[in-house]
Ligand SMILES: O=C(O)CCC(=O)C(=O)O
């Protein structure tokens with residue numbers, strides 16, 4: 001099966017590929033349930049204004065090896081892929097023509113949980129490596145903001161959507177999952193990544 005991305009693009013300095021309905025609603029709902037139940041979800045610790053904060057959002061970190069991943073001065077050791085993570089990894093690898101070895105998962109209980117502007121440029125990651133982001137559950141707005149021009153591009157990430165972030169994008173564009181009072185249901189996001197071995 002070949003998949004065609006939508007024609008949504010960043011105007012310059014990086015590439016996205018956006019696949020609005022990679023999975024049907026039925027299949028996506030099944031993935032949501034399995035991931036909600038089987039992932040070892042933990043609250044995340046981040047540094048904010050020099051203080052350690054425990055997020056309401058929960059995270060999971062999985063890999064083909066027990067990779068260590070440090071962000072905001074917090075180190076996590078990857079758990080082994082589950083069967084579903086293995087299946088999803090194969091699907092996104094086929095579409096993106098990339099080999100991933102790890103997956104960061106985020107569980108947002110509702111719209112009051114989000115992620116502020118950042119780039120996925122941790123030193124463990126392969127430079128300019130593609131990142132594949134799968135979304136299940138509630139539709140949420142996802143925003144890109146250019147570091148210099150401040151131009152903003154918004155997408156809606158629906159249940160069963162795939163977003164690829166490619167090339168130099170992390171050097172020039174930040175991304176965020178803005179908080180919103182309009183969403184009362186949970187969302188799970190998976191970002192498949194390549195850690196340098
Ligand atoms: O939940 C999302 O869509 C974004 C997650 C994200 O940016 C990250 O995990 O680095």
Ligand SMILES: [Fe+2]
Nearest residue numbers: 118119120175
């Ligand atoms: Fe990110």
